[in-house]
Amino acid sequence: MYIIAVDDERPSLNVLTGAIREGMPDCSLSAFSNPLEALYHAQNSKVDVAFLDIRMGDMDGVSLAEELKNLHPKINIIFVTGYTDYTLDALNLRASGYVCKPVSAEAVKKELKELRHIPESENNKPVRIQTFGNFEIFMHDTPVVFHRNKAKEVLAYLVDRRGATVTKKELATVLWEEREYNRNTQIYLQILISEMIRALNEAGAGDIIRRQHNSLSVIPDSVECDYYNFIKGDPHTIESFHDEYMVNYSWAEMTAGTLSRQKDGRSTQEKQ
Template identity: 25%
Template sequence: MIVMDDEPLALVNMEKKLKEFNSIEVIKSFTNVKDLLAEGPSLDFQVAFLDIEMPGMNGLEIAKLLKEWNKNIYIVFVTAYRDYAVQAFEINSLDYLLKPISKARLETTINRIQELLHLEKNSTPIRIQHKPILKIQCFGGFVVLHDDKAIHWRTVKTKELFAFLFSNLNSHVPRDTVLDALWAETDYKKARVQLHTTVSYLRTTLSTLGYVDVIQYANGCYILQLEDFQCDAHNLEHLLNSKMETGKLDIKKAEALIQNYQGEYMATLDYPWVTSKANFMNTQFTLLLHDLVEHYTAIHDVKNLEHILLLTLEHNPYSDKAIQQLMKHYIDLDNRASAVKVYNTFRSTLVADLDILPEHETTELFNAISVEV
């Protein structure tokens, strides 16, 4: 690691404290930017302890420079002032130490560094395996598993922030958009502090799972970039995109997705921001059901067709089109009693929930068969 502080006495003091840890090696210390620029690029280091208050380039600016040299360098800020905490976390720093630094507090930081470096060292064999490490279920709720075990989130907001960023995966999300989504009712200054604390918690959680530096902050935006994960919602999108490109639906993958379907997108979560994304994903799922209806109709697979039609109505309980398809299916099977039964249930649901009646075409279809039952 390297250490930088413009005050020689403070630099010596920090070096002395770090040398008390046998696992840490300080390869170079700097008191000015000129020396860092001259020697830094040729040094092999993984961690930088930086004082924030320095002349010329301050520690925050130097951290950005180091990240340009190597995005995997871990930054630890050291300062006598609390005012830089938010900016420090935005640069994706590992930690933020306030002077005077106690041995116990420094030990916590060193332990975090060792843990992350150990995970980084051992991450390659895991990545060689083609089995996704993270399993993310979005339909029916939001469940995240690591090696088939549910992830423990430090706070409720940590989970929600991950859900929000994952819903915008690989997209730059403005900081204020995140604040409006998750902390709309909180004072702006307090919300910013809570956001950056939560980002720190989330980064730590993901880092301990082997996902290091997957959340970046630049130009006022956050971006989550993940690899090696499996997700039902992403499988659906890929399935439909592939169908658009090739003109052919992968039936086996579609059936597997249907079999594991747990309900509407993040249905059990009371997140105000989820509505728009949920509407889109639920529409995507309806498109998949429609494609399967066409497929099973074409190959005269009566059993699977009925299953998909029932699931379509369950997914769209107020849809006249869905009930009409199911009724016509029963009529084709000469099972008019079932057609009448599902109509009556549909009508009762509309009246009870929406205080409306079925569309004229649906009622006409019912009238045409009810006298024959």
């Protein structure tokens, strides 16, 4: 379980993180005294649960919760407070729960047992992406359906970039090498992006994409992917690669070549 804890008062943050570690010792915990740093972390990492102090200086907990929910729609928000003046705003956000200061391990355990959204097991991710051979994406082993092939290609390129931020202009260049990046191209690209997001949302996989003002990226930790497992060095996945990677798309040939060389290099080392 991936948890973040945010409190701009360092002593309170230390008590909170201590309670979380005692209550959920196997979790992956990141602590922040600066809400903006927590938000940046969430833009680039998987977050299942956020313990947020409601009253903070630069950004209060309710505002931070709104931003986190935009990034991770199924995130569980647990407010940490000794105050009641934000209760209505917090209820409107459909928070998973509340703990009162000073936070105890027992209170943490209780809230984590009653989460609104149950985190998927790290070894049982519902979204599976296949890149060896043809590109496909599955939700609980059911293929995600895209009404436009180019919308599916947008997702494929994001997967290829492994979480790196991709601008809309870069996407347009990949999709249409010779096409001018004018107003018409921008409008059509936005239609494709909207179609991609719609297809993912309908399948229940919308939270694998991180959206920013003029760019997109996939969240690698949110999916099971043969390409990513290859990069991690999984022997079974490496053995299953037969020089075919996203054969639907010509731009994928460079990655295919890189994977082939890496596999050949591993085979050579094993023989020596």
